[in-house]
Structure formats: C-alpha cells, structure tokens
Amino acid sequence: MKLQNELQLESALLETRRHFLKQCTSGLGMMALGTMFGSCGNGSTKKQLVANPLDVKIPHFAAKAKSVIFLHMCGSPSQLELWDYKPELAKLDGKPCPPSFLEGKKFAFIRGVPDMLGSVGVFKQHGQSGAWMSDYFTYLPQMADEISFLKAMYTDQFNHAPAQLFMHTGSARLGRPSMGSWVTYGLGSENANLPGFVVLTSGGKAPDAGKSVWGNGFLPSVYQGVQCRSEGDPVLFLSDPNGLDRDLRKKAIDALTAVNQQQYEEFKDPETLARIAQYEMAFKMQVSVPEVMDISKEPTYIHQLYGTQPGQSSFANNCLLARKLVEKGVRFVQLYDWGWDTHGDGKGTSLEFGLRDKINQIDQSITALLLDLKQRGMLDETLVVWGTEFGRTPMQENRNGKKMPFKGRDHHTDAFTCWMAGGGVKRGFSMGESDELGYFGIKDRTHIHDLQATILHQLGFDHEQLTYEFQGRNFRLTDTAGKVIRNVIA
C-alpha cells in the first residue's frame, strides 16, 4: 500500500526536524541528521523529511547500560541511620554541637546551638565487600555485594523542591529538562508502543517540586516523562470512554485514517501523515500500556518476592512495574516515593518510628528488584540508582530553638549517601568518606552533577556533548560542571 510505504519512509515531523537541524554543530545534531537522512532512499522528494523524534538513536559511545531505574526517596532519609556508620557520633550523643560546625552555616530549621545525635540504627557489615548497613534493613543486606555506594555525595540546595529539581534537572530553578527527558532526547524510544520515559509515584503525594522533575523544560514536549498510575487510567486518557468496545474504537481509527488520507492527498502536508501514524500508535498504546501496567498476571513467587498486591498503589508495585517496563524497552523509569522528611516533629517523621516504617515499605521490594533483574540477566544492562535530594544533619533538629518531641535531623547538603547497582558499575564497592561525625565529605566527594554525568556515561553519552541549543546557548543536564565518577565504573 502506497500510504504505508510513505509512512515508513517519512513519518514526518517538520517542526521537529528543523529543531534537530539547529543542533548540527553539536555531536548529537550530527547523529540525528545521520539517522534522519540515512533511511531515505526512495524518491528525491522525500529526502527532506524526517524520522519520528522518538526513533532510536545511537549514543556517543558504546553504552554499558540500556536503561535506568532511578529510585528517588522524596524528603531525604538520613544517611546516618542507614548507611554511614559513625561510632564517634554516638559518643557525642546529647552533647552541644561544636561551634565550628555552626559558623557561617545556614540551616532550614535548626536555630541556635543544637545537640549532637547518635545514630538510632545498629550497624553491621555485610557480604564479602563488608558493606555497612543498619538494622533498619532486613532484606537488602543480601544484595550488599551488588551495590556501589557513594558516601560523600553533596549538593548546593537544602530545600526540598529546589534540591529535587537540582537532582533531576541539574538546576535548582524551574524550567530545565529532566534527566529522563535528556535521555529520551538522546536515545529515542525502543518500544514505539510505550513511552520512552515513564514516571511512577508512591507515598500518596507527588514530589515536592511537582511534575517539573519530569518535565521537558525547553526540549520538545514529546520528551516529557509520562506518569503511569496505579489508580484510574494508567496513563491519562488512555482508556476508551465507557461503553465503547475495542473493535468499535478500531473502526473509528480506521475511519480517521481514511478521512485523513483523503486530506493528505488533497493538501500533501506531511504533518497529516504523521498524525495518521500517531493515531495508530495511540491505539496500540491503549493495549500495550495496560498490559505492562497489569501485575495481576505475574506468578505468585514474583508477588512473594516483591511483596506486591495487585491493584494497590505502592512502592513495591512500582518496583515490579519498573522491571516490566525496562523489559519492554523503556529507557528511563523514574520512581518517586514520598514521605522521607524525618525532622522528628511527629511520630511519623521520627527516626525511631517513621523512618523504620518507610524502610519497611521499600526494603523487600528494592531487594526483589535487584534480585529479579539479576536472575533475568538484566542487571548488567540496567542501572539502578537509589538516591535522594540531600542528607540529614548529625545534630538533632531543634526547630526554632525548641526541643523536638522525637528524634529527627534537619536538612543537610554536605554529606549524604546514594548508591548504584548494575548497569556497568562496580559490584560490592564503596566510594567516598565523610568525617568522623558524618558532617562533611572528606574523601572522594561526589556532586549531584557528577552523578548525572555518570548516569549519562553509562548510557553511552558524554555529558558535555549531550546538548540542546536554547536561547543561543548550548544547554546540558550538568550545566557547566560534572565529572564522570570513573572510580565507580566497573
């Protein structure tokens, strides 16, 4: 069929093409151009037309990881309770904070002189690597030898919304594209029937910075993250309206194709062909998305492994979904779990109770995710990142100079822990050290931009070359900074 051929050849998006053309000076632009014109061999008039902006593109160099699952704990769990073992801090528990820690420092809530607070967690070493983890975890220690810790992470921002934006867009202000958008812009999408960049949230709330953390910023909106939901439509507006059968919807799509084709023959506007293709893809997505989002057909052992219950909106379900999505070729899966802001101003936000509850919600499922990926032989090419926007102070918070009802810590930028597993990073490795009290990073510090550079590197990108020209300047995820953390790469 003539139209089908043309569709394959063209699937044209002129606007997007011109956008890509503007990138000619950057590496990516050249590549995009290559794939754009490379496949056009049939008839000179079609040469100008372009492939879909989500067509698969080749990164700068051979990638170690095909996809990324980023688990973000919104609110920032305390590194001192979970990963960063500080026996010296325990000795100072209850004593006033030394003035040298406070000079010239600004805190979100601490005022005056707070007391030091020893860890609530009891630490032990695990696995052959001897990784430190606290008794908050029951399951995860068995995966200790898969993990690479970054124990001297630091950031510039001590408020949640700007810090989350910083972690996911490289800038603390609104308006920049998110990491997943950059990756989708650079790689395209492997599975035409699924979005290339999927976002899953749990904990009952969206991240503090709102949907901007998966926004496309100044990139075209095809690259924005698509939120898949456990309740209601898995993707907004995905379900057919009530009372419409699939086959009836199919007839509507066919009718539209026929009518739009007549329109194309009259106007010859390539946009019309693109629209026909998008409607057909939408129809396929209506099947493929619910399919992948439905975990009820997973075998019992999988549910037992993850601790999942179909129909629920939970972090565990999202972990399982993340694995399914990656398996289907989704490049970037971003999980946000809300409720980690442990100030100690209530039981739910306390280190001794609230934080344990939260860990209990993720411990088994994160372990399951790593195990499951490994058993399927997918861990090697899937980079799992566990992270958060900043750390917590070694001091007990004293909000407005007053004593808090529970144990809790204030926001802290100078030292915190993130970790990675799979996707070509070292197994059973730990990098970076904080001082005796877990206050400052003193060895191998790694910045947010370094982590971003590293994630892009594992996907095959030079973070300095993955750029987009906007307002006369080449923008990139890592702004003007960022160094790949070579040490952590296998």
Added chain:
Amino acid sequence: MTFLNKLLVGTVAVCVLAYGYHSLSESEIDFNTQVKPILNKKCMACHGGVKKAGGFSLLFEEEAFGKTKSGKPAIIPGDAAHSEFILRLTHPDPEKFMPKKGEPLSKEEIETLTKWIDQGAKWGKHWAYQAVEKPAVPSNSWWKFWQNSWANNDIDHFVAEKLKEQQLSHSQEADKATLLRRVTLDLTGLTPTEKQYKAFLNNPASNAYETVVDSLLKSPAFGEKWASMWLDLARYADSKGYEKDDIRNAWRYRDWVIKAFNQNMPYDQFITEQLAGDLLPNPTENQLIATGFHRNTTNNDEGGTDDEEFRVAAVLDRVSTNWVAFNSTTFACVQCHSHPYDPFKHEEFYKYMAFFNNTRDEDVMDESAHLRFFNETDQKKLDEVAQWVKTSVSETKSKEIVHFLRTVEPRIYAHNFDSFQKGTSEPSSYMGMQNGGTCRLKNAPTINKSRMLISYVTAQVGGSIEIRTDSLNGPKLAVVKLDTAQGRNFWNGLTLLKWVNLPNFSTRKDLHFIFRNPKLATETQDVCLVNWVMFLEDDFPGKGKEGYETQFKHFNELLLTRTENIPILLENPADLKRTTRVFERGSMFSPTTAVEPDVPHSLHPFPKNAPRNRLGLAQWITAKENPLTARTLVNRVWEQLFGTGLVETLEDMGSQGFAPTHQALLDYLSYRFMDDMKWQIKPLLKEIVLSATYRQDSHVTDELLEKDPANRYLARGPRVRLTGEQVRDQALVVSNLLSRKMYGRPVMPYQPQGVWQVVYSGSKWNQSVGEDAYRRAIYTYIRRSSPYPSMLTFDGSTRDVCLARRIRTNTPLQALVTLNDSAFVDMAQHFARRMQHEGGKTVASQLQKGYEWMTGHALPKPKQEVFEKLYQEAFIRFQKNPKKREDWMCNSTAESAALAFVANTMLNMDEFITKE
C-alpha cells in the same frame, strides 16, 4: 596638458573607478552574513565573551583589533598576510595551529576571512542591533507589473521578490470558507459560527473579507486569543510554584492583558504599564495591576527557605524575561559571564538588574507588595475617608492615603531582624519571641519618621514589647502593651496593629525589641508573633478638624480589614534602596562591585532626562531607536499567523539566532508599526491578514515540498496545528457549549481524578459547574506543579519561566486527549445532539451539517461514506446492547449514541485539529 590628454586621463580614471567599484561590489565581504557566522562557529568558544585565550577576543571591535598577550594585534586591517589571526589558521606547528580544538576552518572560510582583512576588516553591527529603517518597497521591475494582479498590499511585494529569488511562485487565494476559518482562528482563537460562515459565504461584495476582518478585530474574543500568547511570555499562573505551590490571586492581571488587547492599547504603553505602572504619576488601579507582569515570577514558601535567595532569583528572572519578551535577546547567559557571541558585557547584566532590584517584594508568604481590594462596605468606608481628607486637608493627601491603604507599604518583614535571643525569625517571614526574648532591627530607616507600625498576633494576655535604641541597654523608646485576639493569624490576613510614636530621629538607628509576658505558662510559649514593622513620616492627616476621630477610626479599621490582594511591583522609598552588585560567575553568594542602573552600551543610549528606574527603562525599550522592540513584536505576530516567525528563533534575534528570511519585510512592518500605526497591534494584524500572502491556499505540491518544505518563502498559505487552547475552544464552539463569559477567577473544567497531589497544601480541584465548565481555555486554572493535563499535552507552557515559542509536536498522547478525555467526549455528545436538532432528519444531512459547522465546507462524498459506515457500525452495536449505549451516553437512543460516536471521531480529523 592638452584637452585630449585631460579627456583621456579623465576617462581612464572613470574606468578604473568604475572597475574598482564593480569588482569590490562583487566580492566585498559582509561582516554580518559572511564573517560573523564563521567566528561564532569556529573561534568564539575560546576567543569570545567567556574565554579570551591569548588575550584575544572577537566579540567587540576594540578587542578584535587590540593588542593581544603577545603585545601585537592579531588582525592588521588591510594586511592579511601579516595578520597572526590568518597565519594561525594554516600554521604548520600544531602548537600554534588554530582552532586548537574542534574542526579546522575550510579553505573557503579561510579565503573569506583573508579577503575580509585585505579589504580593510570592516566591522559590522549585527542586523538586529541596528536601528530600524524603512526599506523601499520592491517595485521597479516587470515582476511587479506581473505581480500587481496578485499583490494586495506592500507585504506581497516583499514576499514576491523573495519568491522570485527562490524561483517559486505564489499560490491561489484559499477558498472563502477556508480563509474565514483561518482568519477567525487567528484573530479570535475560535472557529467561525454557522452564522459567521453564512454571512461571509453569501456576501459577494468585494470588501466582504475586509468587513469580516474588521468585525473580528472588534470581537471581545480577540483579546482572549492574543492574551494567550502574551501570558506564555509573562509566565502567568494561578499558583506560586515550588513545593507548596499555593494559590496566587493574579487573575486580574490576566484580565488586564485581555482588555489591553481588546482596547488596542498601543504596545509602547502596554510595555510601560507592565514594567513601571507603579512609577507613573498617580497610577490608576489598572496600571498597578499591569505590574503583575513581573510579579508572575515564582515564590518559594517551602519551610526553611532563604527569602533573599528567592527574591534575587525572581529579580534575575525579571531581567531575562524582559530581554526575551520585549527584545528577543538571550541575556540569561550574561548573568555568569559576558555574552559568548553578542555584544553584552558581564557587568551590564547587573546594571540592567539594578533597574529591577529595588522593589518591595521579598519572597514572603503573603506575596506583598500587593494591591488590596476591599469588599463593598469597606470600599464605601475608603471612599468616605478619601473624601474627608480631600475636603479637610488636600487632594494630594487624599490620594496618598488611598494609595497607602491599598498597599500598606513599605513593610519591613521579620526576616530583616537579627541578633535573636529566646526567639527566632521563622522561615515563613514572622518571628516568634518568648518571654525575655530580644532581637534587633539594624540600621532602621528612622530619619524624620514620626510613627512606627507593628503588625503582630497573639492570644496571650499580658504581653508587651519594649523598644530601645542603639543597644539592649540604650535609651528606651517605647513600651507597647499588646492587645490580644483569637482567630487572627498571618494566613487569614488578619493581624493586630500597634502604633508607636517616634521622635523624628536625624539618623538611622538600631532598634532593639524586648518581649515580655511573665504570665505565660511555659518558657517556650511565645509572647507574640511579629510579622512586620513600618516607619511613617506622617500621622493620619487632619488632626483637630471636624470628623477626625471617626475617619481615623475608619482608617485603622481599613488597615486591619481582610482584603483580596494581587501581587504588584512597588518601588522602594529612598531609605530602603538596595545596592546592586555584580555577582561573580553569576552567584548571588559572591557579590563584588556595586553598579548603578544602566543599559548595554552596544545599543542606543539611555534617553536623556529619563529617570534611572523602571519607568526610564520602559522609555528606553519603547524608544524608536531601540532596534529590537518593534521587530520582536512584529516577528511574534507573524509567527502566530504563519506558524513560523520571519526570524524563526522568536527567543533570539542575536547572532546565534536564525537569520531572517525576509529582513526587509520585517523592518518595513516594524517601522510602520512604530510610525504609521503608532504601536497599535490591530492595524498591524489587519495589514498582514489582508495581504495576498496570508490569503494563499495551503495546498502543497511535490515540487514545493522539495524546494521549500517548511514554507519559509511563503509560496503557499500556512497550514499549522492549532494550539491547546484553540483545540478546546473550537470544539466548544461546534458543540454549542462555549460560554462567552469573560474575566474573573480561574475555572476548573473536567480533569481526571488524582492529578493534583501536591505536598503540604489543601488545595483541591473543585470541578466548576454550569457555564464555568465550558469557559474558554484561557480561564482554566494553571497550577505550576500540576498544569492542566490536556493543555500540557498540546505543548502548552507550565508557566514556570518565560516561554517565547511553543515547539509544536505531534504525539499519540494528543490523540488520546481528543479521543478519550471526558471533556472532549462531553463535547462530542453535545455536538451530536446539536446535529440531531438542527441537521434535519437523515443521518446524512446531520453529518453534512456537522461537517459544515466544523469546516465551512460541504461534506465531500468519500468522507461522507466513511462516516456513514462508521455510524452504521456503531448504531448496530448500540441497538443490540442498550447497557453499553447508556454507559457511553446517558439517556441516548441508538441513533444519538451512534452519532455521538461519529462526532467524537470527527472532532479528531486532521483538518479540524489544523488551521488550513
């Protein structure tokens, strides 16, 4: 010398001159179009505004020809052979070869640069930085003669000239229905009604089209459409942004924009009122509302944020937005370093920022400074107070009192206090002070102030504040006994006020506040929470005059009463003026040299006698010598109509932006816009939509697609996908649901459950009922952290930052919106009912009617067949299965349900989603 000799010499001289002129004109290298692009691409990364490797930069003329680190200039005009700049391009020593990194220059590029230097290395100013001059209309050729039959106005001559260059020819005029739909969508954002189609299609008059254009320009819908474009630039939203993202009451600004377009407000006035309405003499309410433009910046209420950090962030945003919105210039990069490619220096960013760094707003939770709106009773009271002051004192005083009561500024918020003991300044801009607690307001603006006002709340009886000057043991100024009140707090806008007398100090003073209440039950209880203090020169005027007590009482009540507020710009009084400093590498944490307000020196000078504030800046921006302002607006308007600007990069006309396709046309229209049209947008629009260029058919041929796929040379009419707003609004028109109600609070049409999940905020999406569910898209509530989903899917802005251009995309998610979104399903059902009622008895006639409403055309036979078949399929199913029928459409028959299903499909037609 004989006559003959003279003649010969003369002739030779003329010949030589002529020859010289000829050869020069043939190959004279143009700096802007030939040299600058090479420099930008190959040299400026290391020798530009950011890096000046070897002390050599090509950004400014004086730098390019100045001495480099070697002590010698790199470019010797007229002597390429001895110019290091050229020698290095082919240098055999790899250490000296340039460019050091990146691709070497091609032979042609080196030739161009060599020639340019040999010809004298004439420096040029980028086209967009040269004042607009009126170009001659291309006219002196047989071409025009031939074209005359086509051209409607001067625009067409410019277009025709380019078409000729490109060996293209124009298209026919579009048919009447297509043209009416196009121009109605473009001018009002709506699709024509049945009545509009009929009137136009049946009007044979030669000026029928012009008549329609005139009436569309007069339609109230005009402002609603054009405001959409402006609100993207103004980053207008109904919430503050960031974590809490609470409601912001800014809709009066949105209404101001709509009205300004409808009133055809001259663009220079439009800019001035938004930038500096508060600085105009006796600003009106509307002029103050207009300053909401720059209060649309985000505000961060998150607990623990540094207000100053986000105040500065807002000011930086205002600078960048100003340049993008008014001048299509990317200035944001100058925040960190000199512009890499355009002639703007690092410190010029901060000089420009100094214009904006002096407003009252400080990222506080209540978003002051704001304009207060009183309820009816209070407004009467205010009018009474004003009248009394006018008759008892003076008109000037009366105006001052009204302005004061409507703004209650300048407030000095708690975050300006320091030296806290037993108490703290909270992140949400108030301070909580315990018994015996103290704090200081350093360097308070006390000179010639007779009164201090303290805003606070407490429910504890027995509290007091003692105020001392100079130190905690310094002279006692006053002891204030605190009143108490239940249920008053900063969040409901109801605080308590206390007046303190001041002795008209002749210097600024440090004021120390000591809080006491021995009756408090616990040590950690607060005596009170203080929100702000204020220093005033005068008392309420008219003391001793009859009625003073009553009016002073009213005055105090009005100060305290709860009002509805809209954020505005208000300039600091002289004693609160801020110093603006250059931030090293753009970081507010590294302030360096102090600077005064100024504009970049590479552009036209600041107007003489203009004040060095935002008002003066507005004069500079709207001066006819400003090379960018009119061009920017004309280019935006062009893009709205044709889908692409004459300069495609709406956000950047600088040397990194795209070159204009029709610079002469852009200049011609810009000149006329300022001069003949007196900055009015309606005549500009009229001229463009009346042109033959605009009225062309949008059919494309294989040949055209090959030669000009993106239609940059305009050999055909525009064919462009509609905006998110238009997609919604036109569907409301054909389904006869559209509410024509204008203005007011944002509305909440259907939105799926669970879209709003914002932290620490009780805000909910309360679906609007009645006609408010069917208002135009411009009235939909915009929450930054969670924008209206269907609008976002159709490339709408999140309104976080200024957006100059929506990049159109074409995605399956868009298909899902118009197929499945309940809002669109609802419209389809109403559309079907309308077809049944008004479209005759047969399905065929109903479909005919529906298609006519949508496009103005008769439904072509092949399409009719497709839809009738689809109708039959649906009809059979719905007849067989009444349950499904009712699920799909309540109280339906198989006929209406099937028709609604077809209607739903028709609303998705490419020709409907597109402007043809």
